[in-house]
Amino acid sequence: MKTLLTIAWRNVWRNRLRSSIVIASIVLGIWSGLFIMAMTLGLNEQRMNSAINTYLSHIQVHDAGFQENFDKMDTISQSSTLVHQLDTMGQVKAFSKRLVLQGMASTARGNYGVKIMGVFPGQEQKVTNISQKLEEGTYLYKLKRNPILIGKKLADKLGAKINSKIVLNFQDAANNTIATSFRVEGIFKSVNSMFDEGTVFVKYPDVASLAGFNGEIHEVAILCNNINQTETVKQRIRTSNLVESWDELAPELGYAQKTMGNFIYIFMGIILLALAFGIVNTMLMAVLERKRELGMLLCVGMNKKKVFAMIILETLFLVIIATPLGISLAGGTISYFGMHGIDLSVVAKGLESLGIGAKVFTRLPLPMYWDITLMTLAVALLAAIVPARRALKLNPAEAVKAL
């Protein structure tokens, strides 16, 4: 075996240029594949995180009928019991009670349909990150009467500025239409322009008293200590209301997250398949160039298993050199752009409409590096079989005389 390893290793370096080109192509293939995977995964994760941090949170509780029709009368039953439960759960980081009404925001410039979120600023601040996304103004604590937070996009459409008046129209509990003016206290800009355009935040007491609600809520948004605790917390909540996790509330996000993993492997498989053809081609050339030598080995008594193993080893050596290089290069760039981000501000508008920021932070879980290493080795092994089988088909008597 030692001799086989020695010969195979030295054979790799017989044609340094060719071997280097193969190694470089494998390195680039692995690097580009992993980097694109990390970018895609980063994009998806950012989209998911931005949704969770901006409005979704990890879990939401509603009355069973609320999500179907957004009927203002479908309030959460026994909300105080629910709140008490959440207060005592160690895995719950924070939660926010919300009154959710459909309405219209108007200024002299125009009217736009909005979702009015009546919140307790102290609670909401702990669950969503809108308070950190303020471009102008403050977060519902400065103005005493009817302050409102609106998104930048809506502000632009309504021509509203800080301290501008906005009239909110909505129906109260008795189906009377209410029109009340609010004053803009803050303008936020999240990474999701559709959210910014269609959501406004007001204080719960302000909107509840106008709408005729007294302590009733439509929604409780719950943030766990980390996303992995979502399912556990969800299972522990005992209520007759509907409890849904973020991936049930926004199935497209959950689905994207789940399918992304498979997609990544398929994508990498395609890259590796292309590399496999390169390896087959190179190793076939190496075998055909060495017909005479391989014929001699078969003549003098090297059995076919050893000849086969030698060619497989040569291919594996190329991959064993290239794979750590490719993975290290990918690991380095992924970790660099994971910290500093890739500036995609040229396509920022498009990304914002998808709920993604203009900077993409690459991320690839460690097990994926390991999986890709195994995939590369497996593909190389398969690719090596073709030239190795070709070597076995040589007729030693003819091969020793081959030119």
Place this chain on the structure above:
Amino acid sequence: MNKASAIKKEVMNIIQTDSLFKIYNEGKGNEVRALNGVSLSVEEGEFTAIVGPSGSGKSTLLNIVGGLDKPNSGKVTLNNIDISGLKENELINFRLNNIGFVFQAYNLIPVLNAKENVGFIMLLQHAADSEIHERVETLLEAVGLEKQALKRPNQMSGGQQQRVAVARALASKPKFVLADEPTANLDSKSTSDLLDIMENLNKMEGTTFLFSTHDQRVIDRAHRIITLEDGKIISDTKEK
């Protein structure tokens, strides 16, 4: 001839072929009868040349004797073993342990140095490192290349490479060595040196040599000359 002497004679025949026929493209328009009933016996320790014009069947005969090709009919007995009954892997093992090969184009392993090339076959036989080391030293000295031991084939002349090839062929102490046109690519001086070495090894180690050649310088040094023409032996001369 009594029974005892017949057995003795059979034991001494290291190579024996009986009515070998080798026909290429049999039954087609371009049929070639490379061997046409060749029967020969080579005794242990002989230094034999097979001569004849191109296409006379020399290489085909050596390939069949070396177990690299199969005859259409006839029998090959090497060291008292009928090799036609051996399976492929058994044949490879048989070659490894019984036959040394010297090729016209040397066919050394380019990535190994002279020492490693000579010891290579012993490694395939799983010989001990110390045994390999000792045997390689002896053989490289015998072929006059002890100072070139660490050189790779591309750093040696054709003559030197062929001497390494001879040393390699003998490393595993084979029962016989088959050499196909071993001097075809060598100049006069290298040919003469190589023949000296082969003859010495034949005497010192008692190794049987069977080689095909066109080269008159080789023919002059052979102890037995078998002449082939159109796949048949037309003469078999032993030196007195």
